[in-house]
Amino acid sequence: MRYCIIENNVVTNVIEISNDEDAKLFNAVYLGEEAAIGDVIIDGVVSGKSIQSDSALIANRVRETRNKLLADTDWWALTDHVMTPEQTAYRQALRDITTQDGFPNNVIYPPLP
Numbered sequence: 001m002r003y004c005i006i007e008n009n010v011v012t013n014v015i016e017i018s019n020d021e022d023a024k025l026f027n028a029v030y031l032g033e034e035a036a037i038g039d040v041i042i043d044g045v046v047s048g049k050s051i052q053s054d055s056a057l058i059a060n061r062v063r064e065t066r067n068k069l070l071a072d073t074d075w076w077a078l079t080d081h082v083m084t085p086e087q088t089a090y091r092q093a094l095r096d097i098t099t100q101d102g103f104p105n106n107v108i109y110p111p112l113p
Contacts, residue, residue, distance in 0.1 A: 003028035004035050010057075011039040011046075059104035066097050069109070086113035 003023045005013040014037055017023045023030065031039070031046055039046045076087045083091075093110035100107055 001030060002033050002035060004031050004039075004041075006041050009041050011035060011037050011041065013037065055104060059098075062097060062104045062107050065109070066094050070094050084113065089113075 001017060002014050003017045003026070004011045005015070005026060005028050011031070014035065015026065015028060017026070017028060020030075029044070031041070031044075035046055038049050040048050070091060073087070073091060075081065076083045076091070090110050090113050097103065097107055097109070102108070
């Protein structure tokens with residue numbers, strides 16, 4: 001039978017499991033044979049498809065992390081502060097994360113200077 005792994009009310013994986021006991025090991029639930037990755041689950045029922053694919057969700061999480069790291073260093077860019085070359089390079093590397101070869105699945109964040 002097809003069991004689903006659900007994160008944040010969205011099916012993130014579908015696996016074939018032969019019994020309910022094995023499903024419990026994976027925290028998987030049975031939602032019917034037609035349930036698929038990307039389905040939105042509300043109160044244990046498939047209510048439609050997620051608007052975004054898994055890759056898009058991962059990309060959004062990376063961007064959220066990047067944006068937080070940039071916001072944490074915004075004070076470096078105030079008019080009464082002169083950024084060091086290392087600080088400038090760090091912030092540019094954060095902005096360039098989406099152009100990395102591994103984006104969004106294999107992202108390397110720059111070290112804080």
